[in-house]
Amino acid sequence: MSFINYSSREINCKIVYYGPGLCGKTTNLQYVYNRTNPDAKGKMISLATETERTLFFDFLPLSLGEIRGFKTRFHLYTVPGQVFYDASRKLILKGVDGVVFVADSQMERMEANIESVENLRDNLSEQGYDLDKLPYVIQYNKRDLPNVADINELRSVLNTTNVPDFEAVATKGNGVFDTLKATAKLVLTELKKGG
Amino acid sequence: MVRPQIVMYEEEFNQIQDVCEKLVRDANAIVVFIVDKNGQLIATAGEYENLDTTSLASLTAGNIAATGGMAKVLKENEFATQFHEGEHQNVHIQIVGQRVILVVIFDERSSLGLVRLRVRKANQALNQVFEKLIEKANDPNASSPLEEITDDDIDNLFND
Numbered sequence: 001m002s003f004i005n006y007s008s009r010e011i012n013c014k015i016v017y018y019g020p021g022l023c024g025k026t027t028n029l030q031y032v033y034n035r036t037n038p039d040a041k042g043k044m045i046s047l048a049t050e051t052e053r054t055l056f057f058d059f060l061p062l063s064l065g066e067i068r069g070f071k072t073r074f075h076l077y078t079v080p081g082q083v084f085y086d087a088s089r090k091l092i093l094k095g096v097d098g099v100v101f102v103a104d105s106q107m108e109r110m111e112a113n114i115e116s117v118e119n120l121r122d123n124l125s126e127q128g129y130d131l132d133k134l135p136y137v138i139q140y141n142k143r144d145l146p147n148v149a150d151i152n153e154l155r156s157v158l159n160t161t162n163v164p165d166f167e168a169v170a171t172k173g174n175g176v177f178d179t180l181k182a183t184a185k186l187v188l189t190e191l192k193k194g195g
Numbered sequence: 196m197v198r199p200q201i202v203m204y205e206e207e208f209n210q211i212q213d214v215c216e217k218l219v220r221d222a223n224a225i226v227v228f229i230v231d232k233n234g235q236l237i238a239t240a241g242e243y244e245n246l247d248t249t250s251l252a253s254l255t256a257g258n259i260a261a262t263g264g265m266a267k268v269l270k271e272n273e274f275a276t277q278f279h280e281g282e283h284q285n286v287h288i289q290i291v292g293q294r295v296i297l298v299v300i301f302d303e304r305s306s307l308g309l310v311r312l313r314v315r316k317a318n319q320a321l322n323q324v325f326e327k328l329i330e331k332a333n334d335p336n337a338s339s340p341l342e343e344i345t346d347d348d349i350d351n352l353f354n355d
Contacts, residue, residue: 095233
């Protein structure tokens with residue numbers, strides 16, 4: 001749910017990074033954080049376990065610039081990917097304006113990807129959202145690993161609705177900003193339509 | 196599809212800000228802030244210059260969401276009030292009208308009893324303002340600031 005503040009002339013939106021455990025959601029946010037001008041970002045918060053697995057969420061506030069005198073701010077969140085944290089994932093989806101699905105390209109994670117997309121769809125519909133009507137972008141991460149599935153195969157399984165998708169190596173930053181920009185653009189376009 | 200937006204207008208923003216500032220004074224608080232349930236900061240008052248209010252807002256919303264989840268499991272409607280006691284500072288968190296979260300940070304210059312009392316009053320005042328905001332948001336004739344934005348405006352934002 002976007003928040004438009006006439007008083008401070010700000011538009012605030014929420015983007016959630018979703019995906020199976022260890023697919024690179026937090027890595028995406030860390031790369032964005034490391035490569036963003038200090039003026040444009042706030043502190044990155046990670047609520048993680050001692051072994052650095054996301055426990056509740058990561059959070060990164062980001063400014064993208066002004067549109068017609070309105071500052072655009074995006075709040076980026078990740079969900080915990082591990083299956084048993086489903087209750088937390090549902091909470092983080094509340095008020096979402098756009099979703100990035102980070103898929104793990106490794107062949108052996110195909111099933112985990114499928115399960116996670118289905119979980120995303122279910123959890124969104126529980127909140128009254130329809131994934132097909134939300135700004136939605138898919139990222140095929142870990143393209144640098146040797147055992148990755150063919151991109152067309154990933155596409156045919158995970159991107160059945162033909163949304164914008166990107167190949168990525170989040171640890172090196174490849175595709176990270178392309179994914180974010182595409183999502184932010186879809187969110188703003190959707191806001192304009194709904195406005 | 197549920198896609199309600201919160202739109203904050205100058206008039207209501209000033210009223211909310213006034214309530215926060217009054218609460219800082221009346222409760223002898225350090226900081227008072229209001230966050231929506233999705234973690235967007237709505238208003239802040241008091242000594243917040245050295246405080247990362249954006250992070251606090253998001254964590255408060257996460258906290259409320261998690262507590263709300265617990266309530267659901269226990270078949271409670273919600274836990275409307277929370278209190279965190281620290282060594283030097285304490286945090287009082289109150290859900291207002293099931294929509295927004297009122298947070299009061301205070302130290303030994305105040306007390307939980309006083310904060311609770313003043314929060315109750317502020318709660319009523321805030322409820323009225325937010326009800327008015329919702330009425331405005333539901334007005335079919337309300338215009339959006341985003342209507343005039345063009346695709347080019349959006350494209351320009353992403354030109355490096």
